[in-house]
Amino acid sequence: MSPRRISTYSRADLTFDVTDSGPLAGPPVVLLHGFPANRHSFDAVVPILNEAGLRTLVPDQRGYSDGARPRRRRDYRAIELQRDVLALVNAAGGERAHLVGHDWGGAIAWQLAASAPERLTGITVLSTPHPTDLVRSLVTSDQLLRSFYILMFQVPWLPEILLRRRLPGLLRWMGLSQSAAAMYGEFMSKSGRLTGGLHWYRGMWLPDRRAPRQRTVTVPTTYLWGNRDQALGRRAAELSGQYVRGEYRYVELDENHWLPENAPKLVASEIIAAVSRDPVRYQTPGL
Incomplete structure (x- = not known):
């Protein structure tokens, strides 16, 4: 009988959906999506x-998994989101993992990488400085203008009303493919998901008080940024x-914000190279 693969994992009475694939004994890589995507952003x-x-x-992260969608804004504070990731590494049977993140996942x-370097072999960050x-x-720089939408997202309910039908078109305007924009729009149209995603901003x-103050990263780090990113500008990236x-x-790319969807081969090659340079390679037996 083949080993059981993870389809969900739990933390603090929440249940997260996760896709676990590849060889069980291979170096573990956790990939975190951003807003308004889901785990399928890494399908390619x-x-x-x-x-x-x-x-x-x-994983589909907090607010995106149907079984892990707290209603309070305070349940989306940074330390809770970080602990969700560590719970996934624990559920997979590992001590450390290489962590990949795009957008909010970045x-x-x-x-x-700053607060729990002992749990990571390295990180690959896509887009997010x-x-x-x-x-x-x-x-x-002009980053304040680029980030103005974040202030709008703090208003209760109004962003949900404005985005619900406009989201696919907005994503297309930002350079996402029509198929991916439609898929994310359909995903976010289901009850509660859009609010769950927006609660990351809120x-x-x-x-x-529990948040660590450490900002310095000591693990090996690869950072990929697209020079046509409409949300995140050059100043912060550099x-x-x-x-x-x-x-x-x-690595500066001639791409827009949507690196996993629009440049999957390049993203994958950088992750593979980064893992090969990780100083510690843990093998995980699975569950």
Whole structure:
């Protein structure tokens, strides 16, 4: 009988959906999506990683999994989102994993690399600059204009009303393919999912005494940024390496924001190369 693969994992009375594929004994790679996507944003990346011998764990994150959608904004504070990821690594039977994150998933990757480096072999971040440098860029570049929508997202219910029918068209305008934009629009049209995704914007910045203050990243880091990204500008991207004390690779691509969907082969090749450079390669037996 073949080993059982994870389809869900639980934490704090929440149940998360996850796709677990590739060889069970392969180096584990956790891939985190952003807004308003889901685990299928990595559908074209995962088979390449599996073919290279990597085990991939791709969850629908908090607010996106139907069994993991708390209603309070404070349940989406950064430390809760980070602990969700560590719970997945634990459920897979591992001590460490290589962490890949796009958009909000990239923010979690930066934060975990600073706060829990002992649980990661390395990180690959797609699009999202280091959070501290993103804040700095708000007053030193055009990033404040690019990020203005975040202020609108703080208003209760109105963003949901405005986005529900307009989301696919907005995603197409931002450079996502028609098929992916339609898929994400359909996914987010189901009850509660759009609010769950928007709660990342509403809860991430809430004060939290439990939050670690460490900002410096010591694990090997690869950062990919598209120079046609409409949401995240050059200034923050180029600053991001200053908080990395480990090995650092910065790659500028002639792409827009949607790197996993629009450049899957390139993204996969960078992840494979990054894992091959990780100083620790853990084998996980699975469950």
